Amino acid sequence: MMDTSIGRRQFVQAAGVGAAAVAASALPLASADEAPAASEDWLGEPPMITDADCAEVRSADVVIVGAGVAGMSAARAATEVGASVIVVEQTDSFTVRGHTYGTINSRYQKSLGCEVEDPTEVVNEICRSMGNRPNQRLWMKWALESGPTFDWFEDLFDGTEEYFLEFWPRPEQYDESKEFRKQWNTGIEFVDWVNPQTKQYQKSVDQGAEYAFNMHAELLAKDENGVVTGVYATAADGSIVKFEAAKGVILTTGDYGHNIAMVKALCPEFYFSTKGNGIKIETSNGDGHKMAIWAGGWMEPSPHAHMDHSFQNMGGIGNVASLILNKKGDRFGNEDVDGQMYTNQIVRQPGMVGYTIFDMHWPEMVKNQ
């Protein structure tokens, strides 16, 4: 669900509302001082757990680890085709982060007259801007399926949802040829982003999905042939529960932005830009990545691309209407870049500080951006 055409204003906006999203989902925030010390050994040894340690065994066709947007979508989809499902979640509720869904050619976008004629062009631009490192097949899947997937999500709505397509329609004076790079309007933004995902959760429950909250997944269980057959999790009282999966385990545990050792080793630029503090979302510990690797999975070599939600290095009010200066008063680059690109420059300035200078005519000038 990454919005690749994100512009600076969109990034700043997303970051601001994202911060609110954290509060809305009631996740505890760690202070910088509480961040764990960095270590090179981010993988560590898998915990020693066997069937003999389990106080309880629960079974389903599909076991999903993590009740975020991905896990709840998987639960809904699997129950829709008749699978029995258990979702194992370490907190006491489901998680909804993010208010903007990056999609192309959804029913909603088409109804507004915003259609992408050639999805390949979008994927090519993404790959070009990322040095051809991305998995193109995966991006193509997004380009072709994000629209129908959003339609499927929208099918749940009852009219109480408030959402809009960001930066659409484009202003009359908008001249794409003057943009730093080609843009597509992919961001569908929700005013209340918990509401639609609550429906997703409820739909999966109505279709039979069970949610095992306060259950921390520790290790994937395997049979004698090395096939993954389930997951071991620790309950709130410390007892171990085995969740057996007849058809498969889906890991949807989110990112590893709060695991400082992983960030340092795998996403060094993010480590650098967050001054070693990582992202302050305590549930994002890379547990799923580690469980998958312990079970024999492969991880893309570092450096991984980062999406900088550090909130420390945001751009200003916009780009074209402003002048960007560092602490020494030097203009350090082209103002007409995306928010993430702007952040990449700010963290390379003295003290990681940049100033956006604009004058009293900014409200008028912003309209021309």
Ligand SMILES: Cc1cc2nc3c(=O)[nH]c(=O)nc-3n(C[C@H](O)[C@H](O)[C@H](O)COP(=O)(O)OP(=O)(O)OC[C@H]3O[C@@H](n4cnc5c(N)ncnc54)[C@H](O)[C@@H]3O)c2cc1C
């Ligand atoms: C502040 C903020 C704002 C964001 N805004 C946007 C946005 O606007 N648009 C966008 O596309 N993306 C946004 N993102 C990125 C966003 O995190 C992801 O798009 C989205 O949350 C990914 O969903 P997910 O289900 O993969 O992971 P998550 O939402 O992180 O869900 C993972 C779940 O797994 C659980 N879990 C983890 N480990 C275990 C374990 N060992 N055992 C059991 N459960 C476990 C967690 O508790 C959590 O509930 C934002 C991120 C942040 C931090």
